Amino acid sequence: MLSGYQGKAVIVTGGLGFIGSNLAIQLVEAGADVTVIDSMVSGCGANWCNLAQVRNDVRVIVSDIGSTDQFARVLKGVDVVFNLAGEISHSRSMEDPERDLALNTLSQLRFLLACREHCPGTRVVYAGTRQVYGQQESLPVDERHPIRPLDFNGVHKHAAAQYHQLLTRRGDLDCIILRLSNVYGPRMAIHLAHQGFLGVYFRMALEGKPILVYGEGEQLRDPVHVEDVLDAFLRCGTAREPRHRIFNIGGSQALSLKEIARTIASSSRGSQALHVPFPEELRSIDIGSYYSDTLRAQRELGWMPGVLFEDGVRDALAYFSEHSKHYLEPATHLSVPEMETLRHVKTLRASSVS
Ligand SMILES: NC(=O)c1ccc[n+]([C@@H]2O[C@H](COP(=O)([O-])OP(=O)(O)OC[C@H]3O[C@@H](n4cnc5c(N)ncnc54)[C@H](O)[C@@H]3O)[C@@H](O)[C@H]2O)c1
Numbered sequence: 001m002l003s004g005y006q007g008k009a010v011i012v013t014g015g016l017g018f019i020g021s022n023l024a025i026q027l028v029e030a031g032a033d034v035t036v037i038d039s040m041v042s043g044c045g046a047n048w049c050n051l052a053q054v055r056n057d058v059r060v061i062v063s064d065i066g067s068t069d070q071f072a073r074v075l076k077g078v079d080v081v082f083n084l085a086g087e088i089s090h091s092r093s094m095e096d097p098e099r100d101l102a103l104n105t106l107s108q109l110r111f112l113l114a115c116r117e118h119c120p121g122t123r124v125v126y127a128g129t130r131q132v133y134g135q136q137e138s139l140p141v142d143e144r145h146p147i148r149p150l151d152f153n154g155v156h157k158h159a160a161a162q163y164h165q166l167l168t169r170r171g172d173l174d175c176i177i178l179r180l181s182n183v184y185g186p187r188m189a190i191h192l193a194h195q196g197f198l199g200v201y202f203r204m205a206l207e208g209k210p211i212l213v214y215g216e217g218e219q220l221r222d223p224v225h226v227e228d229v230l231d232a233f234l235r236c237g238t239a240r241e242p243r244h245r246i247f248n249i250g251g252s253q254a255l256s257l258k259e260i261a262r263t264i265a266s267s268s269r270g271s272q273a274l275h276v277p278f279p280e281e282l283r284s285i286d287i288g289s290y291y292s293d294t295l296r297a298q299r300e301l302g303w304m305p306g307v308l309f310e311d312g313v314r315d316a317l318a319y320f321s322e323h324s325k326h327y328l329e330p331a332t333h334l335s336v337p338e339m340e341t342l343r344h345v346k347t348l349r350a351s352s353v354s
Helices: 018-029 048-054 090-095 097-118 152-169 197-206 226-238 257-266 295-301 309-322 336-351
Strands: 009-013 033-038 058-062 080-083 123-129 174-180 211-214 246-249 273-276
Touching (some): 009 018, 018 033, 018 048, 018 080, 018 226, 048 058, 080 226, 090 097, 090 152, 097 152, 123 152, 197 211, 197 257, 197 309, 211 257, 226 246, 226 295, 257 273, 257 309
Parallel strands (some): 009 080, 033 058, 080 123, 123 174, 211 273
């Protein structure tokens, strides 16, 4: 669904990361004028190669979204903001809560206040998370489920979502929040072990190593392919006066971790699922089973997840196999000419807005 973006000025925060870069590419293809703001946080999924195919068509500003004086001019006249900047690691938020607070909450607050000042009333689509629900009371989980996060990441992401809601209630901005389930697909930061089990499973499969499933692996998840997630973001960017402002976005299949591991392993060469004891340090932040009730998004946005897990896995593995040097060890495997080209784009684009 790409209509409605031709000639539109859009900002994608976190646009060097996994979901943000896929979104930036689709927006370029839809004819939008795309500015990415991303601070390339160490330990997050920023990767210059993610934007390689549109490198001449996006403006990249390397800045924390809270450092608003770096990009205030770009906010003026923007049509839609896709706000995806954030740290996604639950385990890391428990090791260093203040880092997570700074990235996911304080920076978001500063960014939104700058949006209110420079582009009042603008549509902002925020990448929230299903992690805010914590352990589910019943399945599937809909948007009215109590908010009881089990980790600091969930608390901070919820606070940021609340800032979006508050500014919308006050009439300052026009925000929509997507509560994303486990997203997978091309450009995932599969080298980062703390970003979640799906990336780790893909990496193990690519390396032909066993995929370790903690415990019995009976917990359910609804992995959603990034193409489906982009569709939801793009619909929200242009949705007119939606009745609700919060939408669950998850995949169409509820699969156990064991099934997910087996599907990924069987789509690769030489990998297999292997059960190991559940690590004690992860037990307290394990949400148990989860899958989304996405009826609200279906009814109000006309959105439906369309990619079957088996197909999505094949697509992701094909991408990572072709570009493995940029994803297995991304920081160290860029060739010198690639580094030069990308650095040039960064300088050029950043200087054109300062
Ligand atoms: N991937 C998932 O399964 C998932 C699930 C639920 C929610 N989300 C949300 O979606 C968004 C994107 O996730 P992703 O998987 O693409 O992660 P990612 O780590 O690949 O990308 C996040 C990007 O945000 C940038 N960033 C982080 N904090 C920033 C800040 N304060 N200022 C500027 N840039 C900053 C990072 O450098 C990185 O490039 C995040 O907000 C995340 O919480 C993702």
